[in-house]
Amino acid sequence: MRFSSVLPLAFACSAVAVVIPSPKAAWPYGPLVTDGRWIRNTKNEVVTPVGVNWPGHGEAMIPEGLQYASINKVLKDIKSLNLNIIRLTFSIQMIDEIYSKGNDTTVKESFLKALGTTNGTAIYKKFLQKNPQFDDTTTRLQVFDAVAAEALKQEIYVHLDNHISRAEWCCGETDGNAWFGDTYFNVANWKRGLAYMADHGKAWPALVSLGLRNEPRNATNNPTISKTYNWETWYKNMIPAANGVNAANPGLLIYFSGLNYDTTLAPITTGANLGSGTVFRKSDFPYSNKLVLELHNYQTTATTCPSITNGLYNGGYNALNATDPKVKNVLPVVMTEWGHDMSNNEYKGVYQTCLDSYLGGLKAGWMFWEVGGSYYTRQGKQDFDETWALFNHDWTNWRQKASAESIKEMAKRTLAGTKKL
Template structure:
């Protein structure tokens, strides 16, 4: 999230293309999806990497151009569904020319399932637990009114299932992002979710959660990639943990996470994020020592699935005064990996800017930051996910129905917060990257 600068149903699409309309089962329906069937229809998967590019089974370049859709908060389902239907929100995304969502989730969702004997929590109970005995049922009723295919036995994962099914219907790629361990707003240096081994960041549970979601994602033909973890960062209240905050520890755990995803679902691309709120990946790109050790990043360490690895970085340098400086920073912090001709780019990968954003209530979209980011992504033909589609959240940092001024959509998710930006900025950006 914009952490560096902010103040602070089962519904699955069978491979034949039919949408199930009932959400009555307590367990997710299993879809048998072989590679051949996927290769013959959108999304023409599985995707692979080839040098700097992501490619589909037909050999076409694939560039994600999309929006972040949060689902990692306390309710642990995708935001916005008290105000609009899944179909409406996906249609809004599609209407801009965007072709992807970065769908976030919390490891706590999976931890709860294991703690409950393999049974997921119902959405009804989750709303009450997160929002209280008064507001919870009220918001849940709004959720049902906008999404009448759901009912009192619908579980949280079944809502994710339905989002993935609608994305398949509308040809929207799903990138699944582990945003937090504990379901809550992200991110700060003292939230217990900062780094491997933090209060709420149990590494074994994280690996288990990645495995679970990668396996569950076999039910989602639109799912083409997963991330390992959002915005790794140094804790400011645990000196012992802080001592482990380095690239060597990062590499040890990244190899665990990538292996877990690949073993569970070898079709998926796997996104690697860096340190300091995922703002740089330079040692990985340049193949320098992963301090404090002398080891280096090597694709040979990834068990024959090195053609599944992608780099992601975030940038929220909203106060940038120079486009040239911003472009230089983006290049040096990760986008150098797109350039095999650069002798310092020891490891070449696809690179995506999976978070960037700005206040949508004024004219920031015409400023140096917004226009330069768009110009650079178009020049690089690089993928991206803007933060954020959400006009509001069920709850954020203790405030219910929280207004998101950075949201593309209005508070009730019904219209664009800045129609001018959509027309002048976002649509041209999608056209110049995903369609250019």
């Protein structure tokens, strides 16, 4: 049968009055807001997002792995690790195509285009076998709808992330998606796409936040665009985009990523001059209680914990410290990407143990990269194996049980006692 993204409506008959509780009285107790360095729900509890990335921005523009597992299974397994959020990535290309065609592309058509007739047909059949609620009329966005609907059932928050413009593996300085105005980074389309997804997400009660852009970086092969790679350009583009998201869906938290592949937000936290006197001031936003900072970290070669934590603090985690005289914008900070190879014992090394201690001590949120053990296609190779994933290749079990267990314990430590703060 065809999957419907329309939520069931409340009804009443002459014999029985049906009372539907207010959304604010039920999980996720939203909309969420920020309070200094914390995120809070309508019960005034601290909400600390700890979760995992679920890519959906690749060439097929469908959340990965659904030829191997059902949406229900993927989310159930995520929940079993004490994780409470998914960072669900999408490409602007998906929305561009909706505007161009006047409607969304079906899953079947998308698989055939991305994988070819033979492989696309085979993967599509497996997709239907694992997810029989779908059929030939199901569109890509309806799969996203289904993920969000199941996340609601399992009480898992959804964070939407605009990962890239042209649907493909991310990220590089020469991929045409690096910086505002780059070959495939049409700024007007990007803003339109963000607002579209924010508005569409109104039908997803589990959706609590949206990331404006993944890993802004220098377009090194595009000299004209590269000249504009600076904080002032960042500000002039990010602020209007955030305004558009807030106008489309005022309930969402809005995540700002920094430069250099989102590894630094230094001048944002300190309120420094971004160029020509431009300054990021939290107080300038009418929706200042909706702003969150995000950082990425992949320092897998670090040999000491202080070398990691010092960089993180100065790169943006100082925003959590209201007593630091250099900090002008106190905001929540979430590490929306970090990770390492999950097929060996790297979880025992300096990198993860340091992040475990640091983020757990700060009670600061994080999202591991990534959940799935394979991609429909990545960098020209179909059924690409992902060793940096919680699941094994066919999404049937954890790639390494001990590595997955370490994520579970890290989540437990980060979340311990946070609701009462």
